[in-house]
Amino acid sequence: MKSRGTKKGDEPLSKRPHLEPSLPTDPALYSGPFPFYRLPSQLGCFSLDEQRQYHGDARALRYYSPPPTSSQGPNFDLRDGYPDRYQPRDETVQEKLDHLLHWLMEHRGQLEGGPGWLAGATVTWRGHLTKLLTTPYERQEGWQLAASRFQGTLYLSEVETPAARAQRLSRPPHLRELMYMGYKFEQYMCADKPGGSPDPSGEVNTNVAFCSVLRSRLGNHPLLFSGEVDCTDSKAPSPEPPTCYVELKTSKEMHSLGQKRSFYRYKLLKWWAQSFLPGVPNVVAGFRNPEGFISSLKTFPTMKMFEYVRNDREGWNPSVCMNFCAAFLTFAHNTVVQDDPRLVYLFSWEPGGPVTVSEHRDAPYAFLPTWYVDAMSQDLPSPPKTPSPKD
Numbered sequence: 001m002k003s004r005g006t007k008k009g010d011e012p013l014s015k016r017p018h019l020e021p022s023l024p025t026d027p028a029l030y031s032g033p034f035p036f037y038r039l040p041s042q043l044g045c046f047s048l049d050e051q052r053q054y055h056g057d058a059r060a061l062r063y064y065s066p067p068p069t070s071s072q073g074p075n076f077d078l079r080d081g082y083p084d085r086y087q088p089r090d091e092t093v094q095e096k097l098d099h100l101l102h103w104l105m106e107h108r109g110q111l112e113g114g115p116g117w118l119a120g121a122t123v124t125w126r127g128h129l130t131k132l133l134t135t136p137y138e139r140q141e142g143w144q145l146a147a148s149r150f151q152g153t154l155y156l157s158e159v160e161t162p163a164a165r166a167q168r169l170s171r172p173p174h175l176r177e178l179m180y181m182g183y184k185f186e187q188y189m190c191a192d193k194p195g196g197s198p199d200p201s202g203e204v205n206t207n208v209a210f211c212s213v214l215r216s217r218l219g220n221h222p223l224l225f226s227g228e229v230d231c232t233d234s235k236a237p238s239p240e241p242p243t244c245y246v247e248l249k250t251s252k253e254m255h256s257l258g259q260k261r262s263f264y265r266y267k268l269l270k271w272w273a274q275s276f277l278p279g280v281p282n283v284v285a286g287f288r289n290p291e292g293f294i295s296s297l298k299t300f301p302t303m304k305m306f307e308y309v310r311n312d313r314e315g316w317n318p319s320v321c322m323n324f325c326a327a328f329l330t331f332a333h334n335t336v337v338q339d340d341p342r343l344v345y346l347f348s349w350e351p352g353g354p355v356t357v358s359e360h361r362d363a364p365y366a367f368l369p370t371w372y373v374d375a376m377s378q379d380l381p382s383p384p385k386t387p388s389p390k391d
Contacts, residue, residue, distance in 0.1 A: 023331045023355040027136040030323035037322060038217040040279040042241040043111070043224070045212050046103045052089065052207040054102050060210040062190035064233040064246045065198050066284070066297065076188040076286065076294040078181035078250070080200065086180055087205040091168060096157045096367045100125065100226045103213055105375055112215070117222065119152030122329060126214075126227025126277055128158050132328050133273040133321040135349060137266075142350035146365050147332050150341040151376060154333055157367040159346065180204060185250045185286045185294065186230055194234045212242060214278050219326040221333070227278050242279040247271070249285045253295060264308040269316045272305040276318070328355065341368040 047060035067074045104123065108115045131143050144159040160168075183204045191198050213226045229245050236244040249271060254260045271283050282301055286294040309315025328347075335357055336345045344365040349355045360366075 021331075021335055021357050023328060025136050025324065025349065025354060027317070027320045027324075030136060030320045030327065031317065032319065032323055034319045035219050035322050035326050036217070038215075040214040040216040040242055040277070043213045043215050044103060044107055045210065045229075045241075046099065046226075048099065048207060048209040048211070050087070050205050050207055052093075052095075054099050056103060056106055058210060060208050061229070062186075062192060062210070062231040063194050063196065064189065064231045064235075064284075065191040065196065066189060073295045074188070074286070074297060076185065076200075077292065078184045078288055078294065079177070079292040081184065081204060082177055082180045085203045087203055087207065088179075089206045094160065096369075097123070097125070097155060098369060098372075099211070100213070101369065101372045103226070104224070105372060108376070118224070121222040121224050122154045122156060122332075123224045124156035125158070126225050126274070128156055129223075129225060129277050129325060130270065130273045131158070132325040133277070134269055134316075135328075135355075136320050136324050137269060137316045139351050142348070144349075145347045146367050147336045147345045147347060148341050148343060148366070148368055149336045149339050150368055150373065152339065154336055155368060156332070159365065161348075181288065181292060182250050186248050188294070189248055189284070189286075190231045212245070212278060214242065216277075218322065218329065221326065221329040225277070227274075229278075229280075236281075243281055245278070245280045247275050247280050247283040249283055250288055250294070251285055253287045253289055261312070265312065265315055268300070268305050268308060269321075271300065272302060272318070273321060275302040331355070341373050342366050 044056075045058050045061075047055045047057055049055060049060070100123065104118075108118070111117055128145060131138075131145075135143075142161055142163065144161050146157050146159050148155050183206055184200070187200045187202070187204060188198055209228045211226045212229050213224070216223045216225075229242075230248040231246050232241070232244045233246050234244075236246075238244060251263065251267060254263055271285075275281075275283055280302060282299050283305075285298050285300060287296045287298065289295045306316075306318050332345075332347065342362050344360045344367070346358050346360055346365055347355055348358070
């Protein structure tokens with residue numbers, strides 16, 4: 001490993017810390033006007049089946065089907081089926097950008113503006129951008145993002161931090177059950193076809209996913225990213241994606257002012273970031289009681305979430321989130337200048353500090369698979385049916 005900017009014979013950067021590239025994350029530095037953000041447009045979609053296999057279609061898309069309004073609340077049992085009817089995704093498999101790259105390879109010739117548009121773009125998952133948006137206000141979880149430039153395009157892929165890995169491996173039973181509850185809520189709220197009814201008696205399989213592929217621009221940075229979509233609302237004012245999509249969330253009931261303040265400061269920030277980026281207009285939240293039953297539903301319009309913290313000194317500001325993300329993209333593009341898919345710049349951040357960067361080659365951080373690099377280099381007509389996990 002070496003730090004960017006060193007040459008043979010140079011004094012180590014550790015003795016010259018002012019030369020080490022870094023990006024501060026203090027919210028006060030990013031409190032300017034809201035930056036330009038192009039309204040996201042959907043370029044396409046893909047689905048992942050029960051075995052986590054890729055399909056370039058919308059077969060996994062589900063349809064929003066809320067229960068009739070009742071004074072008693074929906075009373076969904078989120079513990080039903082756990083653990084007997086539960087098939088969780090294998091979290092030890094690090095998928096990186098592979099599914100998105102598969103879609104990109106299939107559609108590179110159909111991109112608006114032609115394949116050359118990709119040359120200045122950033123390609124990543126929506127979840128990675130969400131982490132960047134929330135960084136100025138995050139107090140607990142750090143992150144690492146690997147970045148490589150290939151054919152002019154900057155690719156960003158998350159790397160599991162040692163702390164996140166330790167947390168995953170030691171996850172207590174009650175947290176595993178809470179994860180199930182979130183997926184179970186989706187089962188109660190979604191149907192398999194338009195106008196259909198939910199069937200909560202089936203298995204909850206978290207391998208299955210429907211993903212939207214979107215194009216946008218933040219400042220002068222073109223973006224192509226993909227994110228999982230919970231469901232589509234056939235009764236939405238606009239039938240066009242992504243404005244017809246609905247995000248589904250669960251949270252515990254709130255009774256005290258302190259609980260509500262904490263919810264608005266921390267959880268609502270993440271909900272906003274996750275939904276604002278792809279242009280999803282509404283988050284429908286199910287509030288659960290201590291017994292694991294949904295007692296009430298509430299819709300949070302994405303564009304109105306900030307109103308809950310506007311007068312809170314400890315609250316969050318959308319401008320800060322987006323300005324920091326734009327600053328990070330500029331930092332990354334200025335750092336990752338060499339066009340080489342085997343060269344990886346690892347951007348690392350821990351709460352309370354700046355974003356730092358280190359340079360690596362090949363394993364273990366290289367993430368652009370050989371099947372993708374070879375195909376894009378040779379302009380092959382079609383991708384392999386099943387990318388090898390070891391690539």
